[in-house]
Amino acid sequence: MYSAQRVGVFVDAENVRYNGGYQMRYDVLRRFAGRSDGPLQRLNTYLAFDSERAREDYDYAKKSRAYQQMVRDYGWKITVKYVRRYTDENGVVSTKANADLDMAVDAMLQAGKLEQVILVTGDGDFLQVVSALQNGGCRVELIGFKNVSRQLQQQVDAFWSGFLIPDLLPINYEPRNDWGKPGSCVRGVCTKWFPDKGYGFLRFMNHISPNLWVTDPREPDSPYTSVFCHANEVAEDVGEEMLLNRETIFEFYLNESDQKDNGLVANNVRLAFGVNR
Incomplete structure (x- = not known):
């Protein structure tokens, strides 16, 4: 008897945001992940939050928390990665909120209850994670926007450009766009x-x-x-x-x-x- 595959989705939100996927819609991503009617066992996303900035910028804090709540309303588990600041020897300050390790560990630990894993990232650092998941019997799909690792695209079982998935990335100058209909x-x-x-x-x-x-x-x-x-x-x-x-x-x-x-x-x-x- 056929059994629908259990699906897990893992979103590297910062990688997506900096590589063309700003304003990606989590409701559409959920529909895409569940397109074969398999149970959505895990919906994980890893979001950055700058607590230092939030203390000084009320608008940023308010919008960040409202955004997190919206994503949660769509059924996603959020792991907040707090921004850290580093100062180099020349006094240049850089920020970082890397979710790679958390996402990789979660995918590996949770894969035992999954048949299909969808990674939303373009980071080639996930190459070994993909191989390990596949060797464990999981089908691995990849969604990315810009600057997606070529090796990662070739390693996964299927790669989907996020630009081509209907309504996943809004068309800003067409706010009422009816994708696929004449005039759209x-x-x-x-x-x-x-x-x-x-x-x-x-x-x-x-x-x-x-x-x-x-x-x-x-x-x-x-x-x-x-x-x-x-x-x-x-x-x-x-x-x-x-x-x-x-x-x-x-x-x-x-x-x-x-x-x-x-x-x-x-x-x-x-x-x-x-x-x-």
């Missing part, structure tokens, strides 16, 4: 481009689904949608090599096609904000 703004990749013809096709994840491996939009159970794109709609700073690189992430608007029933065309296609070029 989405992020996707170029799957085909014909330079001599001046057009190609983009693909985006239409909705969160257990069938993310069905990448052909022509399949009825695929959660992906293909969009026609004319070269005139592509920003000037986007070169042909970028269009032919499946790792380049684009941001674009969707509109209904005048030529094809139920078809979509891409408008104002540009490199996604904050994504490495």
